[in-house]
Amino acid sequence: MTDGLPLIVTRPEPGNAATVERARAMGFDARSMPLFTARAIDWRPPAPGDFDALLLTSAFAARLAGQGLAELAALPVYAVGNATARAAEAAGLTVAMTGSSGAQRLLDDMTSDNIHNILWLCGRDRSEFDTRGAAITALPCYAVDPAPVPAEWDALIAAPALLLAHSARAAERISQLVGDARAHLSLVAISPAVAASAGDSWRDLAIAEQPDDVAILAQARALWHKGEK
Template sequence: MPPILVIRPEPGASATVAAAARLGLGAFGFPLFEVVPLAWAPVEREDVDAVLLGSANALRHGGEELARYRGLPAYVVGVKTAEAARGAGLEVAGIAKGGLQSAMPCLQPGHRRLLRLAGRERVELSLPPGHTMTTREVYASRPRPVPPELAAVLEKPAVVLLHSGEAAAHFAAECARLSIDRSRIALACIGPRVEQRTGNHWLVVRSARTPEDAALLALAAEMCQDFPLGQDFHSGQDFPSGS
């Protein structure tokens, strides 16, 4: 079975590797991004009815200004972000699966002036009629070059997990820079938007059924089983890890 490589930033990389281990999958972390805070201008609390959070990174890196929004309702993506929101003193009004857009039909009456705390790269939202949204970029993912350890691993077949379009584009660019043969690499994408940014000439590219880490790992497991017979895989005994 080929190794599963996780290139998302920490702490997500370690979380995905741990989740894979619980499923009996051989996953290894090589984070190719570092999440860094951005300077941002807060919106006055009285001008905000509810906060939108697509990632817990907004809470990890938003800084002291987040305190002014304590007690406000928040619509978040995923259980982990919900836990972080509660820890920051927000009242979780809704937990979306797969993206903030799915939370839009669930906005409660009176939650019309929305504050989105987001990363530099994000999916644009379509708001319900009568709603407004102010966006503040509070963090960014800074790309890292493929380290020699990962380049060595990619000399043989592998399945690479892609959690964002930015990751897809960066990984493709790094493979081009290092002349890595794409034809032996399978890409498991968390959704079609990510798949659109992967480029060509990979062994196979597939998207998870739903944009969640659990579905992505299930897809990776399927792809490992589907690898052509006779492929020469790395042994898990001395596999280098960048995490």
């Protein structure tokens, strides 16, 4: 489909391999270029009775939280994106709502339903958002650390390419690594917040309609077809 134009997938594993496989099935020349690695960190689950709900904004929280997650199984889960919801269900949790427009919109829906005491199982490095007056306890259970830049990176970004940014930190690092020479590169962000972190001056900057892998690849395909015209 892309006539050799590479699609650069920067997210950590195991998501990277899943995205590359899905992209190649769509006809992309997908390249695995993970810029981060995810790992579990020590954490202690609090008493679930102190909270109304569990907020998950990344599938890593469900995948890497470990045995302590079982102690929170009584809490309904509010998950950002289908991948996070599926990871939560695979970990034995009950998903009450899956947000399709990012963490801020999901939190708005939660507070509208009078859910105010929220446990946010999250990463060590995380984006902030307006709490809308809710009492949110952020509890890191994993870390996402920068990985060494892949050896093929410089050669790939020297020519026209499509890049995927699955997080604000990924967008920031991509922007830093690319520098000012980006007018030949196109970037697809998984959310408006991620797009804002990418900066400007790209050949094209597009945003997925929903914060999940299917939507970001659909937007990448639309961007490619736009470029063909």
